[in-house]
Amino acid sequence: MGLFDLPAPLFNSLDAAMAGFMPAALRLAIWAVLGSVLTMFLYKLCSPQARIGQAKRDAKAARQRLNAFDGDFADAGPLIKKQFTTAFRHVGLVVPGTLLAILPLLALLLWAETHYGHTLPAPGEAPTITTVPEGVATHWDDRTQPAKLSVGDAGAPIAQFDMTAPVGIVTKQPWWHWLAENPLGYLPEDAPVEQIRIDLPVLEVIPFGPAWMHSWLFVFIPVMFIVSLAIYKWAKIE
Structure with a gap:
């Protein structure tokens, strides 16, 4: 069993419990919500939110100073350097927490592809x-x-x-x-x-509409995107 396969027995048990009274599309929507909530709050927990917020403000200020500069291009070197420095600092603070937060989501996606992708x-x-x-x-x-x-x-x-x-x-x-x-x-x-x-x-999660609508991804991805965006705004995640 691979690393990302370890949660699969739990996913199977929960999905089987829901299958008794929920259609596949609704179960997938619930999985998408759970995946979004876990990923967004795990990212918030694992990332230095205060430092990321300061890095975003520094990067924005550096861009504004560069945009407002009206001198010769040769004199803009320090401003360009500052813009790149602050931008890379922001990325460097975000990436580690992002990589940690997406690990459970990858496990969920791999399980869903096996469980809901085909029949x-x-x-x-x-x-x-x-x-x-x-x-x-x-x-x-x-x-x-x-x-x-x-x-x-x-x-x-x-x-x-x-x-x-x-x-x-x-x-x-x-x-x-x-x-x-x-x-x-x-x-x-x-x-x-x-x-x-x-x-x-292909397992037809949605039994109507064109063929590209039948896949589990048509339910999972939009729900996950909308819920993740809502959590990002509501929880003020940097």
């Missing part, structure tokens, strides 16, 4: 499967649950995967797998196949 095909319907390089045989078997994906000759497959999650890609184990693991597993390092792509159906 497995209905029984009797096999998805389109491609390999990189092309031409390697694959076999989809849904006579048992979960369905099984085999790669290579049926008699001696290169690899087999139980489709325990609606994940549309399988690769060899990357160096960053300790951050987020593929729940299906990985191809053997000596396999002649680098990647398997499974064309899974």
